[in-house]
Amino acid sequence: MNLNIVSAITRKDLVDAIRHRYLLTALVTPLFVALLFRVLLPGGNNTRLLTIVVHDAGGSRLVAELRKTPQIGVVEVLSADATAGEVEKRKAIGGLVVPSGFDTDLAANKQPELTVYVNNEKTIFEQAAFRRLLEQIVRSFAKQPEPARLNWVDVDKGANDRNRGGTGLDQIMLPLLLILTFGMIGAFVVPLLIVEEKEKRTLDFLLSSPASLNEIIAGKALTGVVYTLLIAGLLLGINRQHIQNWPLTLLTIVLGLLFVVGVGLVIGSLLNNTMQVNTWASLVLIVLLAPSFPSIGITAWFDKAMRVIPTYYLSEALKLSMGGAVSSQFWMYLAVLLGCTFVVFFAAAWALHRR
Amino acid sequence: MPAIEVENLSRTFNSLRAVDNISFSVDAGEIFGFLGHNGAGKTTTIRMLSGQLRPTSGRGCVAGCDIVTEQQRLRPLIGVVSEHQNLYERMSGRENLEFAARLYGKDTQRIEAALKQVDLLDRAGDKVQNYSNGMKQRLLIARSILHGPQIVFLDEPTRGLDPIVGREIRRLITDMSKRGVTIFLTTHYMEEADQLCDRVAFLSEGRIVALDTPDKLKSAHGQQQVNVTLDNGERRNIALDGEDAGRELQQLVSSGQVRTLHSAEATLEEVFIQLAGRRLSE
Numbered sequence: 001m002n003l004n005i006v007s008a009i010t011r012k013d014l015v016d017a018i019r020h021r022y023l024l025t026a027l028v029t030p031l032f033v034a035l036l037f038r039v040l041l042p043g044g045n046n047t048r049l050l051t052i053v054v055h056d057a058g059g060s061r062l063v064a065e066l067r068k069t070p071q072i073g074v075v076e077v078l079s080a081d082a083t084a085g086e087v088e089k090r091k092a093i094g095g096l097v098v099p100s101g102f103d104t105d106l107a108a109n110k111q112p113e114l115t116v117y118v119n120n121e122k123t124i125f126e127q128a129a130f131r132r133l134l135e136q137i138v139r140s141f142a143k144q145p146e147p148a149r150l151n152w153v154d155v156d157k158g159a160n161d162r163n164r165g166g167t168g169l170d171q172i173m174l175p176l177l178l179i180l181t182f183g184m185i186g187a188f189v190v191p192l193l194i195v196e197e198k199e200k201r202t203l204d205f206l207l208s209s210p211a212s213l214n215e216i217i218a219g220k221a222l223t224g225v226v227y228t229l230l231i232a233g234l235l236l237g238i239n240r241q242h243i244q245n246w247p248l249t250l251l252t253i254v255l256g257l258l259f260v261v262g263v264g265l266v267i268g269s270l271l272n273n274t275m276q277v278n279t280w281a282s283l284v285l286i287v288l289l290a291p292s293f294p295s296i297g298i299t300a301w302f303d304k305a306m307r308v309i310p311t312y313y314l315s316e317a318l319k320l321s322m323g324g325a326v327s328s329q330f331w332m333y334l335a336v337l338l339g340c341t342f343v344v345f346f347a348a349a350w351a352l353h354r355r
Numbered sequence: 356m357p358a359i360e361v362e363n364l365s366r367t368f369n370s371l372r373a374v375d376n377i378s379f380s381v382d383a384g385e386i387f388g389f390l391g392h393n394g395a396g397k398t399t400t401i402r403m404l405s406g407q408l409r410p411t412s413g414r415g416c417v418a419g420c421d422i423v424t425e426q427q428r429l430r431p432l433i434g435v436v437s438e439h440q441n442l443y444e445r446m447s448g449r450e451n452l453e454f455a456a457r458l459y460g461k462d463t464q465r466i467e468a469a470l471k472q473v474d475l476l477d478r479a480g481d482k483v484q485n486y487s488n489g490m491k492q493r494l495l496i497a498r499s500i501l502h503g504p505q506i507v508f509l510d511e512p513t514r515g516l517d518p519i520v521g522r523e524i525r526r527l528i529t530d531m532s533k534r535g536v537t538i539f540l541t542t543h544y545m546e547e548a549d550q551l552c553d554r555v556a557f558l559s560e561g562r563i564v565a566l567d568t569p570d571k572l573k574s575a576h577g578q579q580q581v582n583v584t585l586d587n588g589e590r591r592n593i594a595l596d597g598e599d600a601g602r603e604l605q606q607l608v609s610s611g612q613v614r615t616l617h618s619a620e621a622t623l624e625e626v627f628i629q630l631a632g633r634r635l636s637e
Contacts, residue, residue: 204402204441205498208405
């Protein structure tokens with residue numbers, strides 16, 4: 001592979017893309033949304049610690065597990081009845097009542113009940129983060145898919161409507177914006193870079209020049225990588241206070257951008273004109289973005305459905321790496337993402353050489 | 356060694372045989388015309404010879420390179436002007452040439468000379484989307500010769516251009532040929548082929564139906580006679596292969612009665628219709 005040719009194509013595309021109305025829109029949308037959130041939802045939650053009030057009647061190991069989780073601060077209360085009141089008083093994100101014999105019942109697969117209080121004074125994003133985090137911890141602790149019945153109790157349901165508190169670009173919004181960036185690159189930018197060469201017949205010129213098909217595709221992919229890194233870098237730079245583990249966050253971003261560039265190559269090789277890209281890319285974008293939206297407690301089935309979409313693993317890995325909560329689960333997410341990246345690159349190679 | 360040598364070249368798309376077993380050769384420095392109606396297989400032939408499309412069968416050798424196995428060696432030795440104006444429209448003329456120079460690994464200093472050659476130096480900084488068709492065509496020619504190719508393939512270079520711009524393009528083609536570049540030209544315009552080409556091949560339904568110099572084709576398929584109109588309105592047709600043709604012509608001219616005198620050779624278009632059974636524009 002001739003790197004001079006690859007860099008010539010990338011250089012041309014980098015300059016040409018910002019003169020292209022659609023491409024420019026796709027590139028600046030994530031930054032625009034980030035700014036919009038900053039303006040509309042000022043303030044923001046700068047503390048990453050979720051305080052949880054816990055009543056632990058039987059000395060469960062689950063509480064010990066909660067204490068080990070970096071995002072969570074545990075405050076214990078002596079009675080179950082005092083839990084909800086203490087949640088409000090301490091402005092905690094939620095409360096948890098662990099019955100005695102919880103660990104034993106869990107071991108016996110009896111699906112014991114956990115009462116979980118949710119503080120509705122907090123933003124819906126924080127509430128969603130709390131719900132998701134707790135579900136993950138319980139599942140991970142019990143090593144069962146449905147270990148316990150979680151009985152969710154709203155401390156003040158009406159507060160959700162009153163709540164105007166800002167979230168800023170916290171640990172929910174930042175992964176969402178990053179995946180929006182990835183989605184725009186994968187669904188619009190890379191496919192349009194390829195499709196336009198076909199549509200305007202400039203691909204004929206490239207293919208009669210010393211550039212091979214592999215060099216042309218590498219040039220397009222590199223353009224996608226550069227733009228993703230640029231926009232993701234800006235988003236991370238603006239919100240650097242939310243990143244707890246930079247190396248792993250960057251690793252996740254690199255893996256994520258390789259995945260979406262692969263998706264872009266597949267789409268670009270299958271479609272033939274800009275209109276087709278505009279039609280299909282929106283659908284692809286919605287699918288890629290869906291797992292990164294906070295489920296807002298929709299239900300477990302939503303979570304399960306999202307697991308078939310590779311960006312679910314990207315989104316979860318981003319949340320964990322940015323929150324500094326690196327566990328075996330994080331590496332599992334990265335492994336799944338890596339596998340998906342290999343699959344899309346094989347699919348792209350097949351689709352391109354089939355032509 | 357010929358600049359282009361083709362033996363039994365064929366290309367099939369599903370059940371359609373676009374190019375059917377063609378053979379020919381083009382000498383270095385020659386302007387070779389490849390004439391045929393729409394869908395005759397001209398562009399498919401250019402795409403195969405320029406390494407963009409694999410032949411289904413047969414072999415081709417361009418600038419000493421096999422068109423299938425030596426594509427990477429071949430590409431820097433050829434230039435292609437596509438029938439479509441495939442330029443980067445949001446980029447300026449100069450940026451288009453800079454990109455081409457980088458692809459070919461050539462010095463960007465050549466760009467000014469190429470722009471001057473096609474008379475685009477003044478508008479080189481303008482976006483291509485603001486160029487006229489003629490300017491785009493000149494830029495395409497500049498791009499095709501920027502890297503100093505041995506052979507240039509021109510696919511319908513004057514299609515859709517007004518006569519004055521067409522004449523300018525023909526001048527550029529002649530200039531290229533004078534500098535020793537071999538030209539492989541497809542065109543619909545018979546006068547253009549007649550004027551420019553050293554030899555022409557007629558392509559019909561993917562097959563070469565005739566190949567020779569324009570003069571030989573015209574004389575071989577036209578009438579060997581001269582039509583003379585006298586001052587008194589009388590018309591005489593003098594067969595040139597007749598024994599007394601020379602004497603008769605001389606007498607008429609000496610008598611001072613000749614108003615007009617025309618050879619009755621066929622035009623290239625008439626030869627094509629005769630051989631291919633249809634007009635080029637069909």
